[in-house]
Amino acid sequence: MNKCHICFKEFFTKDRLKVHTRIHTGVKPFKCDLCEKAFRTKAELTVHKRIHTREKPFKCDTCRKAFSQQSALNLHKRIHTGDKPSCDICKKAFSQQSALTLHKKIHTGEKPYSCAICEKTFTRQSQLTVHKRIHTGEKPYSCDTCEKTFSKQSHLTVHKRIHTGEKPYSCDTCEKTFSTQSHLTDHKRIHTGEKPYSCELCQKSYKLSSDLSRHNKSAGHLKKLGSTQNTVPASASTSFVDCGEANIKLEIKEEETLDDDPLSINMEAENVNETIKQEGIQDKDSLSCEQNLHPEQKLSNKIKPEKKETLDNNPLSIKIEAESVEVIIKEEIKNEEGIEGKEFV
Structure with a gap:
């Protein structure tokens, strides 16, 4: 067996070990000639180019949905079969084994990928790649309608719905639609009455985190916070009595x-x-x-x-x-x- 000297993962061939080592070194020798994005393997580059060509050669024989990768099609088929591997610790199910493997790192706390600039660690290489853009300011994904740029593909996808008007997430109670899953989750609290965000000082609760933030910045909250911080126990409070010309100040302790x-x-x-x-x-x-x-x-x-x-x-x-x-x-x-x-x- 061929073992990685950094993470000790084992591989059957030296070629697989060589490709794996690029995860740690960050070497990406295969570059796209259209967007200059680089990849560790030639196969990854081939799949990437289908984003530009919009080629989707793999189709589902049940619903005829097309995919650019065979692996993506295999994952999609589990929607029809219901076959999902699950975590043996928390029983959460996933559509693919690789997602389950990543999920297990939540329980183990393993984060093998670290940022060389701020030393923040991540469970996946892709998370580290996206994080680095905070330092570099890189925004490789641009909207073809308004040319606004984004650091993540998912952010661009959500942004495009502003132009298309697409709202794929609908409430099963009132059928109102939303452009993002998070907006739908916030909306559902109107029906359930759930208020998960509460003030630690006055225990007042809110449906949205933004409402709690607004409350924390309000004059009433800040005043109450200040009075709490400046409160002195009654047994320790003191006052002084002025006795005329003698100007005698006597400390009066409020005791039993x-x-x-x-x-x-x-x-x-x-x-x-x-x-x-x-x-x-x-x-x-x-x-x-x-x-x-x-x-x-x-x-x-x-x-x-x-x-x-x-x-x-x-x-x-x-x-x-x-x-x-x-x-x-x-x-x-x-x-x-x-x-x-x-x-x-």
């Missing part, structure tokens, strides 16, 4: 109330009472400043920083009843309501 979790209060009742008595209210200005603060925040402000640090660092020593704190807060509220200058008890 003291009644909800008395064990989370980092202070001793005795130390709190001691601190409040020592500090007191010095004058009316300080009282009016504190009137802008929440009672809990006032209580927090009267605890000395060093004392708070000590208590925070030793939570196990904290033994406080929630009732003691509530009494202190109530006394603070009374002072706000008019008992000015009176020391806290």
